Amino acid sequence: MVESPVPLAPGGHAFDPVIGGSPPAASPPQRRSHRARTWMLGGLAVIILGAACAGVQWGANVGYDDALVAFQDTVDGAQADQARLDEAAASLTETMDAATVVAGARTDLLMDAESTAALDAAAESAAVAADEATSLADDSLPVAAAKPVWAWELFGATAQLDEERDDAAQQRDDFDDARDGAEAASEALSDAGMAAVMAAAGAADEFEAAHVSARNLDILDLRRQAEQVSGAVVLDATTAEAYAGLETAAAAMIASEKAELAEKQGPLFQARTEIEAFARGLAPGVLLDFDWSALVNGYGYGDSMGGYATWWYGDPGYSTIELSNSVAEYWPGARSKALVAHEVGHAISVKCEGMYDDSNSGTVEAWATAWAISKGFTDAANGTSAYGAPPQSLIDAAAGCR
Structure with missing residues (x-):
């Protein structure tokens, strides 16, 4: 029996069925599925790459922020130490000013040579410490630049912050050393100055006994000035002024004694x-x-x-x-x-x-x-x-x- 031909689809081809032959071979994989997998792999790679880039960007930001905090903490500490250095330098300057008044007023009437030499040596050391403190007190501290955006910029900026933090840490050490030097110099100068003026005040009694012909009021003034100096506890403007008054009183005693002795001549x-x-x-x-x-x-x-x-x-x-x-x-x-x-x-x-x-x-x-x-x-x-x-x-x- 002859079967009717298979109806042809529009544009198709008709083939007679094969009797007793092998079954038709399987169709090869379609190329569209392969392209889909390729696109999926590509998309996944893009996602991974994007995630990696985002991670790098995030890490760069975090690293920069941590570096900025460490930098700012160090700078803040340096600023505080510099302020303390300023205070120490100011205190040293006040002590040096008082010592200058003492040095300008002293004579060989009351202050002994040993005290004078010790005071001069302390004043020289104080001048060196003051110069160092003054120069460091004017030092400027690093300031962080504006934060960049991209990771490669952030990495460079982070390295720069770390370097400047190290510089600020060194400045902080320098400030501390200079402050310690200024405080030590101020204390040494004050001690030497106080020892000198106290020695002068202590010599007032012996000086008075050696110049009994001085007028009473000049002697009384010497006693008052010596008492005021003896009550001082630190070398400052008040102490220096009292010492200058003591030396003035001693000079007045010498002058009045000379006048009194001149009147008795003959x-x-x-x-x-x-x-x-x-x-x-x-x-x-x-x-x-x-x-x-x-x-x-x-x-x-x-x-x-x-x-x-x-x-x-x-x-x-x-x-x-x-x-x-x-x-x-x-x-x-x-x-x-x-x-x-x-x-x-x-x-x-x-x-x-x-x-x-x-x-x-x-x-x-x-x-x-x-x-x-x-x-x-x-x-x-x-x-x-x-x-x-x-x-x-x-x-x-x-x-x-x-």
């Missing part, structure tokens, strides 16, 4: 200086000034002698004794000694205030006479000839005034 110079030393010996610790004239209190001509005392109560009190030239002319006679003792009896009242009635001239003169007698001066020039003999009770009271 044939009676030796006797006058002996009488003044005698009077000071009768009243230790009492400041005495002396004036000499031809006439004092109306006496001094012929064989007469005159004396007059003025005193000021205070802490300490002081006195001025006026003597006629004739007291020196008859020195060291008993009359001269007794008259001088009477005047010292007035002067020593500054040590014995309240021990007698000093409200009228009669009791004042009786006291001075009694005091001279209590010291063993029995010549009538002790005041007895002029004011009469004082009561024994007053002599006994005067004996307690020394």
Whole structure:
């Protein structure tokens, strides 16, 4: 039986069926499936590459941010250390300024050579430390540039930040070293300065004892200035000013002593200086000034002698004794000694205030006479000839005034 041919599809071909032959071979793989796999692999590669790039970009950002934090922390620490260096440098400058005032005011009147040398050496070291501190105090610190965008830029910027962080860390070490140097120099200079001015203040007593002919007010000024210096604890402007005042007072004492000694010059110079030393010996610790004239209190001509005392109560009190030239002319006679003792009896009242009635001239003169007698001066020039003999009770009271 013959079968009808297979209907042809439009544009197709018809083949007779093969009888008893092999089955038709399988169709080869379609090329479209292969291309799909290729595109899938390509897309996956793009995704992987994109992810890798994103990871690199993220890592670059994180690395940069970490480096920036470390950099900023180091710079912030350096700025704080630089500020502390500024403070140390300012403190050192103040100490150096005070030392300069001391150096400008010092003389060989009070400050010893050893203290002077130590102060000069400390000042030289301080100048070196100050120069270093000042130069570093003006150093500028690194500043981070604007953050770049791309990974390759970020890697370079990160390396730059690390390098600048190391520089800032070195600057910080330099600031710390300079601060330590400035603080040590300031302390050493202050110590040397204080030792020097304290030594000068301590020499004031010996200086005063060597210049007893200086005027009372100049001596009192020296004491006040020495006391002020002795109360200082650090070398600063106040201490330096007090020391300068001390040296000024010492110079004033020298000047007034020269003037006083010049007034005593002449044939009676030796006797006058002996009488003044005698009077000071009768009243230790009492400041005495002396004036000499031809006439004092109306006496001094012929064989007469005159004396007059003025005193000021205070802490300490002081006195001025006026003597006629004739007291020196008859020195060291008993009359001269007794008259001088009477005047010292007035002067020593500054040590014995309240021990007698000093409200009228009669009791004042009786006291001075009694005091001279209590010291063993029995010549009538002790005041007895002029004011009469004082009561024994007053002599006994005067004996307690020394």
